[in-house]
Amino acid sequence: MTPEARHRPPHLRPAYLLLVLVGGALGTGAREGISLAFPPVDGIPVAVLVINVVGAFLLGWLLDGLARRGPDGGRRRPVRLLLGTGLLGGFTTYSTLATDAARLLGDGRTTAGLTYALLTVVVGAAATFAGIALAAVTHRSREARGG
Amino acid sequence: MGDVTPVVFGLLCVAGGLGAAARFVIDGFVRERTSGALPWGTIAINLSGSFLLGLLTGLVAARALPAEWQLVAGTGFLGGYTTFSTASLETVRLLQERRWAAGLLTGLGVVVGATAAAGLGWWIGALV
Numbered sequence: 487m488t489p490e491a492r493h494r495p496p497h498l499r500p501a502y503l504l505l506v507l508v509g510g511a512l513g514t515g516a517r518e519g520i521s522l523a524f525p526p527v528d529g530i531p532v533a534v535l536v537i538n539v540v541g542a543f544l545l546g547w548l549l550d551g552l553a554r555r556g557p558d559g560g561r562r563r564p565v566r567l568l569l570g571t572g573l574l575g576g577f578t579t580y581s582t583l584a585t586d587a588a589r590l591l592g593d594g595r596t597t598a599g600l601t602y603a604l605l606t607v608v609v610g611a612a613a614t615f616a617g618i619a620l621a622a623v624t625h626r627s628r629e630a631r632g633g
Numbered sequence: 634m635g636d637v638t639p640v641v642f643g644l645l646c647v648a649g650g651l652g653a654a655a656r657f658v659i660d661g662f663v664r665e666r667t668s669g670a671l672p673w674g675t676i677a678i679n680l681s682g683s684f685l686l687g688l689l690t691g692l693v694a695a696r697a698l699p700a701e702w703q704l705v706a707g708t709g710f711l712g713g714y715t716t717f718s719t720a721s722l723e724t725v726r727l728l729q730e731r732r733w734a735a736g737l738l739t740g741l742g743v744v745v746g747a748t749a750a751a752g753l754g755w756w757i758g759a760l761v
Contacts, residue, residue: 497661506657507650510713514649515642518708522637538717545718546725567657571719576653580715582708584683584747585690588755591748599748607744610721611728618725 502567509572517577530598531586534579535606541578542610545570546617554625641701645709652713670735672723675716676743680750682715687751691758 496502517537524533548570552562583606590599637645660674667673689707692698720743727736 495661495665497658503654503657507654509650510653510656511646511650513653514709514713515646517649517712518637518642518645521708538721541718542721545722549722571657572650572653574718575656575716576649576713578717578719579712580679580717580720580747581682581686581711581751582715583717584679584744584751585686585755587744587748588687588752589690592752592755603744603748604741606717607721607724607740610717611725611740614718614721614725 496563496567502564505564505568506572506575509568509574510576513573513576513578517579528598529590529593529595530602531582534582534586535602538578538583538606539610539613541574543613543617545574545578546614547621548574548617550618550621551625554621637704641704644705648705648709649713652710652715655710656714656716670727670730670732672720672739675720675723676739679715679720679743679747682711683747684750684754686711686715687754687756688758689754690751691755692761693758694755695759695761697758697761 517534520537521531521533524536526532549566552558552566552570555562558566583603587599587603590596590602656678659678663674663677686707689698689703689711693700693703693707720739724736724740727739
């Protein structure tokens with residue numbers, strides 16, 4: 487690596503960008519595959535709700551687990567960018583959540599639209615919290631084993 | 634909505650990767666230029682992406698754009714560009730730090746704002 491490249495911020499390094507791109511493509515493909523397999527129920531995109539909640543859980547678990555193993559460097563950063571920023575970032579989505587909520591509200595289905603949007607955010611936050619808690623528990627048991 | 638042929642699915646995946654890379658660059662750019670508790674990068678990305686998906690959906694509904702655009706540019710690029718998992722993590726971190734106002738704003742405030750932005754985009758797109 488040239489000295490100039492070493493000082494370049496992470497988001498402008500081609501290798502990191504490529505990791506995010508590959509992870510994002512895989513995550514997007516997984517999201518679309520699941521969405522196609524589980525069509526909306528009565529206009530409510532249940533698959534996207536589950537994808538967002540599961541992705542929120544996994545990102546909390548992944549990032550907290552990585553942070554507990556040490557600073558964001560070495561092998562941890564490429565793993566974070568490929569699986570966190572790329573894969574789980576592309577797997578979960580906000581624009582579809584907002585557009586589907588707007589569509590439900592626009593169709594006069596106020597309760598459905600509000601419930602869908604607020605449920606995603608509240609259950610998503612709980613899932614993230616659970617993922618962080620799981621990372622903390624597994625880290626403690628690993629330390630107890632002297633690992 | 635257009636059929637998800639293998640070619641459209643492949644383009645959708647590549648577009649999702651490009652969207653994720655665009656998010657990475659824009660978030661890094663915003664992070665370098667802002668300070669404070671609020672995750673402005675993710676907020677700006679999710680609000681702008683929701684507006685653009687609403688606009689795209691409105692344009693496709695008005696038949697101003699072919700349906701494949703919805704899949705590749707919408708589900709693919711804008712789906713990969715915007716993210717829920719990072720937004721949720723940033724919200725939870727603020728709540729764990731007991732920054733209640735900032736946490737509520739990034740959690741509930743952004744979902745209300747993004748839904749309004751998507752609705753506005755859709756309305757503009759349907760007018761065209």
